Amino acid sequence: MVKSEVLTLVDQGLRLPLMEEFYTIQGEGFHKGTAAYFIRVGGCDVGCHWCDVKESWNADTHPPTDILHIVKNAATYSDTIVVTGGEPLTWDMGPLTEALKAKNLQTHIETSGAYVLTGTWDWICLSPKKNKLPVGTIYDKADELKVIVYNKHDLIFAEEQAARVNKDCILYLQPEWSVREKVTPLIVDYVMQNPKWKVSLQTHKYLNIP
Ligand SMILES: C[S@@+](CC[C@H](N)C(=O)[O-])C[C@H]1O[C@@H](n2cnc3c(N)ncnc32)[C@H](O)[C@@H]1O
Ligand SMILES: Nc1nc2[nH]cc(C(=O)O)c2c(=O)[nH]1
Numbered sequence: 001m002v003k004s005e006v007l008t009l010v011d012q013g014l015r016l017p018l019m020e021e022f023y024t025i026q027g028e029g030f031h032k033g034t035a036a037y038f039i040r041v042g043g044c045d046v047g048c049h050w051c052d053v054k055e056s057w058n059a060d061t062h063p064p065t066d067i068l069h070i071v072k073n074a075a076t077y078s079d080t081i082v083v084t085g086g087e088p089l090t091w092d093m094g095p096l097t098e099a100l101k102a103k104n105l106q107t108h109i110e111t112s113g114a115y116v117l118t119g120t121w122d123w124i125c126l127s128p129k130k131n132k133l134p135v136g137t138i139y140d141k142a143d144e145l146k147v148i149v150y151n152k153h154d155l156i157f158a159e160e161q162a163a164r165v166n167k168d169c170i171l172y173l174q175p176e177w178s179v180r181e182k183v184t185p186l187i188v189d190y191v192m193q194n195p196k197w198k199v200s201l202q203t204h205k206y207l208n209i210p
């Protein structure tokens, strides 16, 4: 296939730049501890300086992969599929999630919300970033809000974001991994003082699993 045809398919969400896929335990947030198959789609220009998957950013380094191939494979591993990245909403998530739902799989997304929400989701984890705030109606639809705490100011940002989500959205504060020893005590104090929040840890990193 010629390059322009492939780009059109990516544009339509029929192929996606696939960085990696793996069966593991969801490490973070509400579903932590639950086995799930992860699909990591490349491409992100949000630019978090502490991002733990910077290799995902450049979509051109990840092969444009047929979504039907991705889904057929994913279905052999788990009933729960987590789509992450990169920033999955860089792309049209409609076709991928339709194909996952056609196989009766639970669709979860990890997103910054920096681009318009596409796709059909059973669970939306919104992790807003200061440098590219969420757009559109995702605040109304998020099932969990997961704010990464790198410094004290992020607690103020967390409250600003919590003021925008729907009333059923579950609120999490998650330490940025490289400063976890410094910020975890701050988060612990904050959650005890403000119990609408819960602590989320990247438990997969403690378990030494992907
Ligand atoms: C790599 S991101 C991919 C999905 C999407 N771009 C996003 O940011 O939500 C997956 C999750 O990991 C979180 N994350 C990334 N780097 C982290 C780090 N160094 N420490 C803690 N959480 C991190 C993000 O905030 C997000 O909730
Ligand atoms: N085990 C595991 N849980 C996760 N939860 C969110 C992750 C992500 O990178 O989106 C992630 C990840 O990379 N691994």
Ligand code: SF4
Pocket (backbone or CB within 6 Å): 044, 045, 046, 047, 048, 051, 052, 053, 054, 056, 085, 086, 087, 112, 129
């Ligand atoms: S939005 Fe997500 S993938 Fe993009 S830089 Fe930030 S943490 Fe990394």
Ligand SMILES: [Mg+2]
Pocket (backbone or CB within 6 Å): 052
């Ligand atoms: Mg991760």
